[in-house]
Structure formats: C-alpha cells, structure tokens
Amino acid sequence: MAKLGRFITFEGGEGAGKSTQVARLVERLRVLGLEAIATREPGGTPNAEALRKVLLEGLVEKLSPASEAMIFSAARVDHLDKLIRPALARGAYVICDRFADSTRAYQGGALPENFIDQLEKLTVGETVPDLTFILDLPAEEGIARADARRGNGKADRFESEAIEFHRGLRAAFLTIAEKNPQRCVVVDARRSVDEIASDIWTCVHARFIGAQN
Numbered sequence: 001m002a003k004l005g006r007f008i009t010f011e012g013g014e015g016a017g018k019s020t021q022v023a024r025l026v027e028r029l030r031v032l033g034l035e036a037i038a039t040r041e042p043g044g045t046p047n048a049e050a051l052r053k054v055l056l057e058g059l060v061e062k063l064s065p066a067s068e069a070m071i072f073s074a075a076r077v078d079h080l081d082k083l084i085r086p087a088l089a090r091g092a093y094v095i096c097d098r099f100a101d102s103t104r105a106y107q108g109g110a111l112p113e114n115f116i117d118q119l120e121k122l123t124v125g126e127t128v129p130d131l132t133f134i135l136d137l138p139a140e141e142g143i144a145r146a147d148a149r150r151g152n153g154k155a156d157r158f159e160s161e162a163i164e165f166h167r168g169l170r171a172a173f174l175t176i177a178e179k180n181p182q183r184c185v186v187v188d189a190r191r192s193v194d195e196i197a198s199d200i201w202t203c204v205h206a207r208f209i210g211a212q213n
C-alpha cells in the first residue's frame, strides 16, 4: 500500500500529556481542512481494543514481558492493517497516542534487545512513524497528573507499578530519542498545555505543511 499521508506518534510515561496533545494536534490539522485521524495504542480497532482490556486490566495474573510484548504487537498488527495503513494510503494524517516505542520502553527493559528489535521489525515493517514526539517529564509529576485525573478510579496494570519503573521508562524513552534523532523530538512536558501544543505545531508545520507551500 502506497503511503501518501503522515504518521505522527506521541510517546512518554503515564500522565505526560499525550492524549491532550494528540487532540490539540488533530484539531489544528483539521482547521486547515486536512484529514486527521486520532487513534491510540493499545487499541484503535475493535480487536485491538479488546486486547487493550486484557493488557491493561490484568485479567488473570501478570504476563511475562515476552508474552506481554507479543500481545501488544498482535494488537498493533491489527491496528496497522485495518486503520493506520489504509488511512496513510489515502493521504490522511494519522496521529497515534503511543506506538512501538512504548513496547520497547515498557517491556524492552526486561527482554534481550534483539528480541524487541526483531518483534518491532516484524510488526511495524515499513510503517515507521514519520515523526515521534516524546513528552518528557519527571516520573513523579506524570504519576501525580494521572492520579489526579483518575480520582477514585482503579489504577491500571502500568499505573500501579513502583516509581522506579516509571523512572526507568523516562530514561528508556530518552534513549530511544537519542538513537533516532531524525524521527524523534523530545518535548519538555512540564510546561503548560498551550506552550507544548505550540512547539508541536511549529515542528509539524515546518516538517510537513510549510514545506509543501
């Protein structure tokens, strides 16, 4: 399938502001009359949303990192086949809340690098994001935001991990950014929603929109 659109992903720890910024970016693209789709992982299609429930609600007992990574990847294959690639083929902007970098950051730490490299290659193929925003902030701040948003609701499988796990995630996302400097842009997520959205828009405009006019 030919790719005419643009694939932009948002990554970062819990409560970093990914969902907030996905919505902002989609809004700005639509104002220009462009087709922009907001989607998320795990999820994005009915099958993948069903797998999301299994992964995040921890239905029976904790999965091993390998099996968790493979279920995330199975959901991703469905999402790519049914939603992401068809949308890119017709020229849409696809804005995705988490993607393969999250599997590398969350499960990769407990797996051999070669395992995660191979799995990612098999799953993603050539549909590597054109641009990835890594929303970076101290683990404590992200968790505090996620806690405040959740209120009395139950923490999910990852939100309930210890703070050291979340510190490790932040480091893992920064390592991914260092290794993929063309694709990844690290954004200081401690600032206001508007300041972050403005930086993101400047970057998207410069890379994809301004360049075409």
Ligand SMILES: Nc1ncnc2c1ncn2[C@@H]1O[C@H](COP(=O)(O)OP(=O)(O)OP(=O)(O)O)[C@@H](O)[C@H]1O
Pocket (backbone or CB within 6 Å): 012, 013, 014, 015, 016, 017, 018, 019, 020, 021, 145, 146, 148, 149, 189, 190, 191, 192, 193, 196
């Ligand atoms: N820049 C910001 N400053 C302060 N609060 C923010 C900012 N961005 C988002 N928030 C708030 O923090 C909470 C988490 O934001 P959001 O849901 O966008 O994060 P997320 O990265 O999608 O989190 P999760 O990983 O849990 O899905 C929300 O209540 C949101 O309104």
Ligand SMILES: [Mg+2]
Pocket (backbone or CB within 6 Å): 018, 019, 020, 097
């Ligand atoms: Mg979110």
